[in-house]
Amino acid sequence: MSRVPRRPSWSWTTLLLSVALAATLGGTLYFTASSLPYLAVSPSTDPTFGALNACLHAAVPSRSGFAVGRDARRALAWSTSHVARCRADVDAMHTDTWALGGVTVGGFDDSGAAWVVSQPGGLASTLYRLDGPTPESRGETAALALTGTATGVVLLEASGRLVASDASGAVGGTFEVPVSRALRLATSADGQRVAVTGDGAVRVFEAATLRPVRLEAPCDVSGFWWLLSGHQALVTCRPDDLALVLDVDTGAQDTAPRAARTPSVLAGPLGPWVEACDVLPCTSRPPLERP
Numbered sequence: 001m002s003r004v005p006r007r008p009s010w011s012w013t014t015l016l017l018s019v020a021l022a023a024t025l026g027g028t029l030y031f032t033a034s035s036l037p038y039l040a041v042s043p044s045t046d047p048t049f050g051a052l053n054a055c056l057h058a059a060v061p062s063r064s065g066f067a068v069g070r071d072a073r074r075a076l077a078w079s080t081s082h083v084a085r086c087r088a089d090v091d092a093m094h095t096d097t098w099a100l101g102g103v104t105v106g107g108f109d110d111s112g113a114a115w116v117v118s119q120p121g122g123l124a125s126t127l128y129r130l131d132g133p134t135p136e137s138r139g140e141t142a143a144l145a146l147t148g149t150a151t152g153v154v155l156l157e158a159s160g161r162l163v164a165s166d167a168s169g170a171v172g173g174t175f176e177v178p179v180s181r182a183l184r185l186a187t188s189a190d191g192q193r194v195a196v197t198g199d200g201a202v203r204v205f206e207a208a209t210l211r212p213v214r215l216e217a218p219c220d221v222s223g224f225w226w227l228l229s230g231h232q233a234l235v236t237c238r239p240d241d242l243a244l245v246l247d248v249d250t251g252a253q254d255t256a257p258r259a260a261r262t263p264s265v266l267a268g269p270l271g272p273w274v275e276a277c278d279v280l281p282c283t284s285r286p287p288l289e290r291p
Contacts (some may be wrong), residue, residue, distance in 0.1 A: 150191030173210035216288030
């Protein structure tokens with residue numbers, strides 16, 4: 001990198017003003033590019049994940065992704081070279097690490113075991129279950145997304161193929177959905193339902209078998225949040241931002257108040273809803289909470 005030539009004619013005042021302007025511009029670009037305004041939510045002081053975030057940051061200072069346990073008492077983070085899991089007990093924090101590079105996605109099942117997909121060096125992607133000192137391979141996969149369930153995990157592959165896998169790696173079911181780069185997976189509070197959203201549709205399946213539960217969308221869906229009650233979800237609709245509470249099992253629906261809502265994911269049966277801040281989990285406002 002070439003050096004900037006010195007300009008002796010500049011005064012110290014001009015130089016200091018230039019440095020301050022550059023720092024301000026750099027900070028503006030950082031906060032604009034971040035997934036959430038960092039000044040609004042601090043990972044280290046988060047009411048739910050503050051201690052876990054301090055542990056994850058110490059174990060993985062340069063993170064490329066994270067996942068939260070369905071009990072909200074454990075979390076996972078990964079970098080280009082390793083994976084760390086932090087688990088909060090009543091009076092202690094426990095940390096486990098695995099030398100596993102190239103992790104692209106991860107999550108937790110209801111048993112507390114962690115799952116990741118690793119693609120080191122651009123080679124074949126492999127699904128691993130992390131519940132002991134050595135990663136346990138569960139076979140190759142082209143998964144772009146992963147979500148933990150009551151019985152294992154559900155994977156979304158690049159081809160649009162959904163795969164349900166139990167703890168042993170046995171496939172409980174598959175299903176083909178239309179391919180879209182925007183597709184997302186989300187697990188219901190009890191871990192029994194998995195929703196595929198992100199392309200204006202809502203497709204809901206039994207988590208263990210991928211038997212379709214609901215494939216019809218009530219509208220052109222722009223947002224989706226699982227709720228704590230039963231198999232209910234909140235959806236928002238284009239173009240008028242209509243909000244509906246939908247029972248995915250019965251199809252019953254009711255209107256919900258309009259509000260500004262942050263994209264977030266329900267952690268598990270007791271919540272909370274989770275949003276990202278500095279590649280760490282932070283507690284998000286419940287989607288039905290009034291501002």
